[in-house]
Amino acid sequence: MHTETFEQPMRAALELAARGPLVDPNPRVGCVLVRDGEVVGRGWHAGAGTPHAEVAALTEAGDRARGATAYVTLEPCAHTGRTGPCVDALTEAGVSRVVYGQSDPNPIARGGGEVLQTRGIDVRGGVLADEAAALNELWTYAVLHEKPWVTWKFAMTVDGRSAAADGTSQWISNELSRADVHDLRRRVGAIVVGTGTALTDDPQLTARSADGAVTGPQPLRVVVGERDLPISARLFDDAAESLQLRTHDLAAVTKELHSRGIRTVLLEGGSTLGAAFCAAGLVDEIVVYLAPLLLGAGSSAVGPLGVETLSDATRWTLHDVTRLADDVRLIYRRK
Numbered sequence: 192m193h194t195e196t197f198e199q200p201m202r203a204a205l206e207l208a209a210r211g212p213l214v215d216p217n218p219r220v221g222c223v224l225v226r227d228g229e230v231v232g233r234g235w236h237a238g239a240g241t242p243h244a245e246v247a248a249l250t251e252a253g254d255r256a257r258g259a260t261a262y263v264t265l266e267p268c269a270h271t272g273r274t275g276p277c278v279d280a281l282t283e284a285g286v287s288r289v290v291y292g293q294s295d296p297n298p299i300a301r302g303g304g305e306v307l308q309t310r311g312i313d314v315r316g317g318v319l320a321d322e323a324a325a326l327n328e329l330w331t332y333a334v335l336h337e338k339p340w341v342t343w344k345f346a347m348t349v350d351g352r353s354a355a356a357d358g359t360s361q362w363i364s365n366e367l368s369r370a371d372v373h374d375l376r377r378r379v380g381a382i383v384v385g386t387g388t389a390l391t392d393d394p395q396l397t398a399r400s401a402d403g404a405v406t407g408p409q410p411l412r413v414v415v416g417e418r419d420l421p422i423s424a425r426l427f428d429d430a431a432e433s434l435q436l437r438t439h440d441l442a443a444v445t446k447e448l449h450s451r452g453i454r455t456v457l458l459e460g461g462s463t464l465g466a467a468f469c470a471a472g473l474v475d476e477i478v479v480y481l482a483p484l485l486l487g488a489g490s491s492a493v494g495p496l497g498v499e500t501l502s503d504a505t506r507w508t509l510h511d512v513t514r515l516a517d518d519v520r521l522i523y524r525r526k
Contacts, residue, residue, distance in 0.1 A: 197290050197318045200225050200262040205292070205319065207235040208244065208264045208326055214380050214408065215239055216452030218265055218327040222248040224286070226259035239452065243268065245277040249284045257285035264323040266295040266316060267303040278303045281312070288313040292323030297334045332475070333454040338445040341473050343458040343465045344375065346480040347492035353462060354490040367515040368480040373398045375478065379410050380453035383444070385464040386416030395425040396459065405430045411453060415444055415464065441471050466494035469505065477507060477523045480515070 200223045207221030215238050222244035224232035232255070234247025242250070245267055249256050261267075267277035267289060281289060289312055295301035304314045324331060329340040346364040347353055354360035362369065376382060376398040384394065396412045397405045409431035414420065417437045426433050436444050448456060458465050458474070468474050498504055507523035514520075 197262065197315065200230070200260075201264070201290065201292060201319045201323075203230070203233075204244075204262045204264050205322055205326065207233055208323075211236045212238045212408075213378055214410070214455065216454065218330045220244040220263065220265045222264070223262045224248050224252045224256055224259045225262065226252075226255055231255040231259055240273050243274055243277050243280075246274065246280050249280055252284075258287050260288040260290060261286045262290045262318075264292045264319075264326065266291045266293065266301065267307065268295065268297075268300040269303040269306045270300045272300075276303070278306045278310075281307065282310050286312065288315070290315045290318050292317070292319050293327070293331075294320070296331050330454050333449065338449050338473070339380065339453050339456040340475050341445065341456045341458060341468060342375075342379070342476040342478055343469060343474045344372065344478040344480075345462070345465060345492050346482060348482055348484040348486050350485050350487065351492050352484075352486040352489040353492040355486050356488045358490075360490075363482045363484060364480040365482065365516050365518045368482075368518045368520065370401065371515060371520060372480075373400075375457060376410055377407055379455040379457040381411040381413050381448055381455075382457045382459050383413045383415060383464070384458075384460040386414055386418040386420065387463065388460045389414050389416075389420055389424060389426055390418065391461075393425050394459070395428065395430060397430050410457070411448075411451075413444075413448070413456075415439075415441070415460075441468055441473055445473055462490065462492055462494035466496050470496045475525055476510070477521075479521045479523070481519045481521060483517045 204221040204223045208219045211219035217236060217239050221235045223230055232248035232252030234244045236244045245263055261281055267281060269276050269278045289307050294316060304316050308314050332340050348363060382396045397409055398407060400406045412426050412431055412433040414435045458468055506526045508526050510524045511522040
């Protein structure tokens with residue numbers, strides 16, 4: 192078969208994969224089983240602990256899976272985690288061919304294509320690989336680097352201030368920007384602040400709707416630092432899970448979060464914590480909400496980075512610009 196013949200069912204598998212949760216320890220994966228030109232099974236991964244896409248499709252297909260071609264957006268796994276290896280499920284079901292998009296970057300799970308070939312199953316990889324990889328861009332990064340993708344978010348005035356000289360800061364950004372932040376919170380596995388922000392602002396760090404209601408799945412709320420927090424802190428309410436990491440070793444923080452299955456992190460602490468993560472080379476993306484205000488004095492939005500001369504500045508690439516009424520959201524990614 193020509194590659195073009197594989198693309199239509201692979202696109203159907205990509206559509207199924209997009210139904211999976213964006214925030215999850217595992218990637219979004221879709222699978223379509225085709226036998227004699229007819230789709231006999233469909234499946235997608237609905238989150239950690241649920242059947243993988245291949246198993247879901249095989250379950251729907253039943254005996255019709257024998258002799259079918261499996262179109263999978265990610266190379267079938269070859270390891271045992273919460274569920275068994277997908278290569279075993281495909282083999283036992285009697286599929287004759289497996290076509291996949293993205294090669295599995297996970298060193299623990301990859302190699303499924305080779306395993307299937309040794310079992311006499313025809314395997315074709317790399318079909319719509321770019322589209323498949325785009326579904327799991329940040330998950331792939333986290334797996335390859337063994338750390339979450341870290342986004343540093345802050346709002347500032349045109350002259351780079353996060354608060355006025357008297358300390359007032361609510362609100363620098365407008366209502367549309369604040370709503371956008373809640374959407375951003377829904378797309379991450381954890382929100383991280385320092386003990387200074389937790390004690391000063393007493394934030395709840397939840398994703399909320401326009402009326403202030405806590406809605407949908409919530410990120411893990413993480414406080415970094417050694418100072419004790421009062422049990423009455425809003426971070427410890429029952430709206431979402433919370434965790435305090437009593438350390439100033441930021442690499443250890445990202446390692447711990449990665450071990451907990453966190454693949455994306457949003458830094459919402461003050462200028463000190465964000466700058467510390469940035470200086471340590473742990474920030475991958477910066478999201479800035481630029482407000483049309485001038486203060487001339489007050490707190491800087493960015494703390495010390497250890498940069499003494501222009502040549503030492505970290506370099507970033509502009510990834511996106513979005514206007515939110517008179518505010519502007521700027522997204523930069525590390526070069």
